[in-house]
Amino acid sequence: MREIFFSQAINEAMRIALEKDPDVVVLGEDVAGGEGREDEGIEEAWGGIMGATKGLRKAFGPERVRDTPISETGFLGAGVGAAVTGLRPIVELMFMDFMGVAFDPLLNQAAKLRYMLGGKARVPLTVRTLVGAGVRAAAQHSQSLYGITTAIPGLKTVVPSTPRDAKGLLLAAIRDDDPVVFCENKSLYFSKGPCPEEDFEIPLGLADVKREGEDVTVVAVSRMVHVALEAADRLGEEGISLEVVDPRTLSPLDEETILVSLEKTGRLVIVDEGTPRCGFAADVAALAADRGFDLLDAPVKRVTAPHSPVPFSPVLEDAYIPDAERLIEAVHEITD
Amino acid sequence: MQLDRDTLLDAYRRMRTIRLFEEKLEELSLAGKLPGFLHLYAGEEATAVGVCMHLGDTDYLASTHRGHGHCIAKGVDLRGMMAELYGRRSGICKGKGGSMHIADLDKGMLGANGIVGAGLPLATGAALTAQMRGRGQVVVAFFGDGAANQGSFHESLNLAAIWRLPVVFVAENNGYGEATPVEYHMKIRDIADRAGSYGIPGEIADGMDFLDVYEKAGTAIERAREGGGPTLLECKTYRYYGHYVGDPLTYRTKEEQEEVRQTRDPLELFERKAESELGLVSSDELREIDAEVKRTIEAAVEYAESSDAPPPEDLLSDVYVSYSGAHGDA
Ligand SMILES: Cc1ncc(C[n+]2csc(CCOP(=O)(O)OP(=O)(O)O)c2C)c(N)n1
Numbered sequence: 298m299r300e301i302f303f304s305q306a307i308n309e310a311m312r313i314a315l316e317k318d319p320d321v322v323v324l325g326e327d328v329a330g331g332e333g334r335e336d337e338g339i340e341e342a343w344g345g346i347m348g349a350t351k352g353l354r355k356a357f358g359p360e361r362v363r364d365t366p367i368s369e370t371g372f373l374g375a376g377v378g379a380a381v382t383g384l385r386p387i388v389e390l391m392f393m394d395f396m397g398v399a400f401d402p403l404l405n406q407a408a409k410l411r412y413m414l415g416g417k418a419r420v421p422l423t424v425r426t427l428v429g430a431g432v433r434a435a436a437q438h439s440q441s442l443y444g445i446t447t448a449i450p451g452l453k454t455v456v457p458s459t460p461r462d463a464k465g466l467l468l469a470a471i472r473d474d475d476p477v478v479f480c481e482n483k484s485l486y487f488s489k490g491p492c493p494e495e496d497f498e499i500p501l502g503l504a505d506v507k508r509e510g511e512d513v514t515v516v517a518v519s520r521m522v523h524v525a526l527e528a529a530d531r532l533g534e535e536g537i538s539l540e541v542v543d544p545r546t547l548s549p550l551d552e553e554t555i556l557v558s559l560e561k562t563g564r565l566v567i568v569d570e571g572t573p574r575c576g577f578a579a580d581v582a583a584l585a586a587d588r589g590f591d592l593l594d595a596p597v598k599r600v601t602a603p604h605s606p607v608p609f610s611p612v613l614e615d616a617y618i619p620d621a622e623r624l625i626e627a628v629h630e631i632t633d
Numbered sequence: 634m635q636l637d638r639d640t641l642l643d644a645y646r647r648m649r650t651i652r653l654f655e656e657k658l659e660e661l662s663l664a665g666k667l668p669g670f671l672h673l674y675a676g677e678e679a680t681a682v683g684v685c686m687h688l689g690d691t692d693y694l695a696s697t698h699r700g701h702g703h704c705i706a707k708g709v710d711l712r713g714m715m716a717e718l719y720g721r722r723s724g725i726c727k728g729k730g731g732s733m734h735i736a737d738l739d740k741g742m743l744g745a746n747g748i749v750g751a752g753l754p755l756a757t758g759a760a761l762t763a764q765m766r767g768r769g770q771v772v773v774a775f776f777g778d779g780a781a782n783q784g785s786f787h788e789s790l791n792l793a794a795i796w797r798l799p800v801v802f803v804a805e806n807n808g809y810g811e812a813t814p815v816e817y818h819m820k821i822r823d824i825a826d827r828a829g830s831y832g833i834p835g836e837i838a839d840g841m842d843f844l845d846v847y848e849k850a851g852t853a854i855e856r857a858r859e860g861g862g863p864t865l866l867e868c869k870t871y872r873y874y875g876h877y878v879g880d881p882l883t884y885r886t887k888e889e890q891e892e893v894r895q896t897r898d899p900l901e902l903f904e905r906k907a908e909s910e911l912g913l914v915s916s917d918e919l920r921e922i923d924a925e926v927k928r929t930i931e932a933a934v935e936y937a938e939s940s941d942a943p944p945p946e947d948l949l950s951d952v953y954v955s956y957s958g959a960h961g962d963a
């Protein structure tokens with residue numbers, strides 16, 4: 298299969314969705330760039346800060362691919378309003394950190410409308426956003442806040458780790474009738490992987506076993522899947538075999554696949570770039586304690602970012618992000 | 634507004650420092666020596682300095698992602714700034730903040746900010762403190778044309794207006810928010826028009842002309858200091874570099890950039906006016922300042938490069954106030 302960049306996978310999914318469904322629109326800051334300057338020969342100057350929307354404004358026009366002012370509360374809220382009245386908006390919230398500016402449309406509007414209206418409303422909104430540390434962008438541009446959206450009933454949260462997953466999940470997210478927060482890790486953006494050319498969907502709520510193994514189950518999403526695979530390679534040389542389970546979506550969460558793996562290995566480590574309190578790792582640990590207690594042969598281990606903001610200084614930031622080293626240590630603690 | 638020689642030389646030094654500092658950063662960043670993203674202030678020097686010449690260390694300033702110029706204009710130590718940009722322990726924020734979060738509370742500099750529009754409400758709160766303390770402090774919030782479309786802009790102006798807070802909101806209209814031209818992102822030509830909606834004065838200054846900014850900011854700041862309430866001051870300016878270092882600048886023409894540099898450069902404009910028109914300073918003096926500033930910046934780079942990285946335990950320090958004693962004596 299051909300290999301493409303993560304960014305291309307995102308781009309292709311949006312392109313297909315725009316082509317096939319006239320109700321799909323894209324809104325966001327500089328998703329085109331240089332808007333209003335066609336007379337000077339300037340059209341689509343940026344295509345998104347990471348280039349994910351490149352070519353979309355040219356192919357589908359300024360009606361359907363719209364640059365917004367820097368007004369997150371306004372355009373994210375407008376995305377909710379448009380979704381509830383029949384459009385299928387893809388809203389780009391440049392960095393997930395900016396959710397702070399525009400939380401109400403997600404928290405109190407998108408997430409609640411269907412329920413509050415007695416099931417009469419649908420909110421087919423997709424919010425694409427960047428997460429993850431590692432690019433020296435400091436405390437307000439590096440957070441992995443998917444734990445927060447996962448905790449909100451009514452929202453779905455997707456955290457893809459490969460180009461193939463990104464494309465299939467984004468197409469499913471766009472076509473889903475519930476609001477979906479789609480978290481793209483900036484460190485994965487220019488990584489390559491195999492990805493089909495055609496239109497395909499990966500159902501939300503279906504985990505993928507990224508590596509089969511016998512001794513320890515490692516649950517990871519997004520960038521941490523690759524950390525887990527690296528640890529699996531290295532531990533394999535010592536004769537410890539990791540099974541790497543990538544839930545791919547945090548809400549809905551595929552509990553069964555995790556438990557089936559746990560049944561096989563009896564040991565569980567969760568590795569997450571998010572902070573440790575009330576987050577993804579705590580959530581999966583609780584699942585194991587609750588529904589998997591009889592399957593466990595050792596304590597559940599969590600390897601996460603510390604309970605701190607993301608530091609700027611490269612040495613500190615590198616220490617902040619969980620790596621294969623720390624994961625291997627945790628595995629040793631429960632296998633020795 | 635009367636301007637003496639010393640004030641002019643001081644202003645020039647600050648403007649030149651900003652220019653050379655930013656040029657140095659571009660060089661260091663392209664050479665791979667500086668981590669992270671840099672939003673350079675070059676081109677907008679007259680705005681920061683024209684405003685900050687009226688402020689003392691006890692006055693407050695809230696800045697933006699493009700904050701180096703505001704820091705320098707407010708007197709933040711260059712060595713501490715440079716070390717911060719290198720992510721070193723000797724940085725003004727111990728290397729934990731970086732370019733988008735440089736701050737120095739001792740200088741009243743409340744911080745650059747990674748969130749567009751976040752500085753305005755912080756400044757409004759600082760103005761609340763200033764008003765309650767009653768010591769005649771004022772607060773300035775700098776923000777971009779793009780930020781003027783955030784709800785925080787509107788909410789802050791209204792709050793400051795109804796409470797008559799001592800704050801001046803300085804819009805740095807440089808024509809773009811990232812790659813989006815201002816004529817696309819708002820339907821009015823002058824951001825200053827928005828002042829009318831909140832019942833406060835809206836003024837416009839040529840943000841490339843130190844003398845014009847100095848005069849208009851002076852009036853607004855004086856008014857705030859005397860209890861007359863907030864002003865919205867729009868400075869029409871231009872950023873010389875891309876939105877960030879590395880921006881390919883595909884959204885504006887070379888001709889436009891060249892024309893501004895040729896005809897509106899704030900440092901050249903300053904020299905023309907201060908030397909030829911006012912006759913208060915000489916070109917030779919200014920060249921001497923240039924050389925001194927250059928040396929100061931080189932020294933700051935050396936200081937930063939010879940400083941240590943933060944120790945690993947710093948990762949977890951300052952998340953919360955730490956209380957050493959049982960009764961919380963920090
Ligand atoms: C809330 C928020 N939205 C978007 C961004 C991304 N961003 C950083 S700077 C910028 C443009 C700001 O434009 P303007 O206010 O005009 O300031 P300038 O960069 O021109 O100085 C954008 C969109 C951000 N940092 N914060």
Ligand SMILES: [Mg+2]
Pocket residue numbers: 777778779805806807808809810811
């Ligand atoms: Mg601007």
